[in-house]
Amino acid sequence: MNTKAQISVEFLISIILVMLLFGFALFFYTEKNTEFINVQQTSEAQGTAQKLARTINEIHSAGNGVETKLYLNEIQGFDFNIEVSQNKVRVYWKDNFTSYALTTKNTQYFYGEASTVWVKNENNRIVVKYA
């Protein structure tokens, strides 16, 4: 009986240890998974803002009359809103936003839903309009 009892105590300690390890691994996984999703969303939003800002800056430098059509990737799994205001492109999602600076304040943005936008330089005003 004495010997059996000793084995049970070892078993209990082992189980507790395994449970602790499992708990720690689960905590680590959950934390990193949440972080990974946040990084992914931030990265996609930044990519979209950067793409639009880059195009606006290029159209601005290229001069009056230049225009281009830009396809904005759909960001999978979450809603976002784009805003071009003065010399900033902002992408909002959930309670976050990311922004990119522009080289001109003279911008005009028409809100829309489509994934394709026209970016035009009209007398040095950069007009962003959904196709």
Add this chain to the structure above:
Amino acid sequence: MRENGQIFTTDLMIASAIFISILLMGIVYWNTTTNQISFHEEANERDEAIRYAANSLVSTQGDPSNWEYLIEISEINSIGLVSQKNVLDQQKIQKLIDFNITNYEEIKELLGITKYNLQILFTDFNGMVYYEFGLAPGIENEVSVTRRVALLEGKEILIKVKAWK
């Protein structure tokens, strides 16, 4: 039975130690990689910001095109230093230099470099400085530099735009 139990526990201890070591290595590797990615992304973003600022300076007249005669900086939509592409206008350069003391932050904003410190140097190819805008970076700073060649009074000069955090 007692010896068996001890062997079982020792095995478990070794296995746990190995598992924890691997997990810790994973955490350290993850954090290192994340930091490296952030560092490179920040550098890329800074490089890109000064590239567009430099393009705006040497490719556009600014908006309005006579911005150098305006007194209020709030009336300026964008800064450009040329009268025609790559031909610098000395009055525009002088106005930019004048703004250095009073409106450094606003100029940075107009050039899309709000997040960084900025220096713009107008030099010849031997490094002699004709005009200078902004602050000088310290040797400890991670500095992004972009260069453009333009004409000033028929002479080729180098425009260096530097940004750092």
